[in-house]
Amino acid sequence: MTNPQSPIPNLHFPITAASMRIVALSGGVGGAKLVDGLASILLPENLTAVVNTGDDFDHLGLRICPDLDSVLYALAGLENPETGWGRADETWNFLEALGSLGGPSWFKLGDRDLALHMERTRRLRRGEPLSVVTDYLRRALGVKPSAIPMTDDEVSTVVVSSEGDLPFQEYFVARRCEPLVRGFRFVGIERARPAPGVTEALSAADLVVLCPSNPWVSMDPILAVPGVRELVQAKPVVGVSPLVGGQALKGPAAKMAVELGFAPTAYAIAEHYEELLTALLIDAQDASLAPQIRSLGMQVDVTGIIMRTREERASLAARVLDFAKGILSPKGAR
């Protein structure tokens, strides 16, 4: 395994950007990739990932935090690039044996991945808050930048669907996103407090990055934690569109957009974050949408935003920072 914190060679980005203090709001796969890209060009102390926990759920007595795992595995260089979840170096003997005993095998738990859920659960059960456990796991995995759950309190995303209210993982994994989406509820969000470190990181940030994660089920829960939206709004905010060419690179964002009544394009993303975004990065495929998005009062950068390789993660991260530099200059600041 290569050292996940080793710098990407031959990359051109403004050296001054490396000293910006960045908070990246992240959900699952796409978000984790950009966080990893940012980690490869920033000093670890200048990067904090604040991660959605609305998808977290209990399964087989284990507390499973899919988005935190995606971010931790990506930063540790362990993630499975094919599936978008779990680890690359994985075996499935536990799950196979569980299935042969008639146990619930719909949620895919690899043998090594299982250890992370088990250790997290063991520590939660003895009373450690999720943020403390996450910080422990981060260090154990050799990850240097901070990764913080949006809250230590339990928040559960419920999909309001054509088949009634569904817990997110049931909608997402067991039902493969088939029920039509009408909306979402984040149960427990009113009482949720930002996890220790979230408010501090946002207050100290030079820039907030909205990673290319699902706006409705990954970003909105983070922004809905009381106090977080206001802290984000006070900063320059650059987003990267999770939709390219009318499709989500991964996951159900495009399908959700349509079911919620929007055309599944980067414009819908811009509109969704209208109050919040200083600028949005959209893909070259979507260049024609740029004028329309600018008319919403935000800046637009058109570039390649698909991250197929580690190098592309780093170059997109560099592009975000480079573009942000203009925003951060006295003239561009709001």
Place this chain on the structure above:
Amino acid sequence: MTNPQSPIPNLHFPITAASMRIVALSGGVGGAKLVDGLASILLPENLTAVVNTGDDFDHLGLRICPDLDSVLYALAGLENPETGWGRADETWNFLEALGSLGGPSWFKLGDRDLALHMERTRRLRRGEPLSVVTDYLRRALGVKPSAIPMTDDEVSTVVVSSEGDLPFQEYFVARRCEPLVRGFRFVGIERARPAPGVTEALSAADLVVLCPSNPWVSMDPILAVPGVRELVQAKPVVGVSPLVGGQALKGPAAKMAVELGFAPTAYAIAEHYEELLTALLIDAQDASLAPQIRSLGMQVDVTGIIMRTREERASLAARVLDFAKGILSPKGAR
């Protein structure tokens, strides 16, 4: 994998013995081997294993029942003959990953074995009694004879040692049986009721077999469940010594005997079960002890009692039944 229930060929035993109704009291490895031997020559409906649960414990949020597992795995043909616990076809990726996260890896949980503990725990957690869960797992593993925990109530073996009271698994696994044994307590035993089926099987039995398991920590808990000893005492009882040539074939029985003040021989076993045993099978190596054991008022059969192969399990089981036939004849019955 061979069918664990297929008959052993070319074995000579009285065909009438196959129709005896047998209850085998069993602890871990040695006991499980003899239960497997009995299963290979008896009709499944004529064999019930009543299994110690005093070693059961919670680990990583899982309910682990080592002796039930030994019996189930042996009967399913899945047991690991080298370790004496766990499965033969096993991988260790979970445990390795757990260890690298700083989690507790002292108790060896294989990837496939873990599925059994997980499914058991899941069912216990939703309110099924251990006997119901065990019966479910037995069927799922394709095991035909009954295997019943001694009780559905929680009983915990505590080792009274030179270092104070130790939970059994801590003494046995974490401390490798190093502390000196002074005695044992079975916490919760006074309130424990025999699991459904135990009383019925014992009442209907033609013969009770005390398998070659540790008398203090495997057999005594079963016999201490209120009502069980009386039911056993009312039947012809044949035991197989767990000690051969002054040593335990597996586990700490010999060490415990010495620390409890006994010579670690088959005679100590006979003395321990004096009130209970109709007959004891001892190894040819211990033939010289036979007269002394007979003087305790029980019959003795001297034979090879070490079970190295599946054939030896079956032939020892046949020997037990053959010998018991004499006891069961009107003349030999008590």
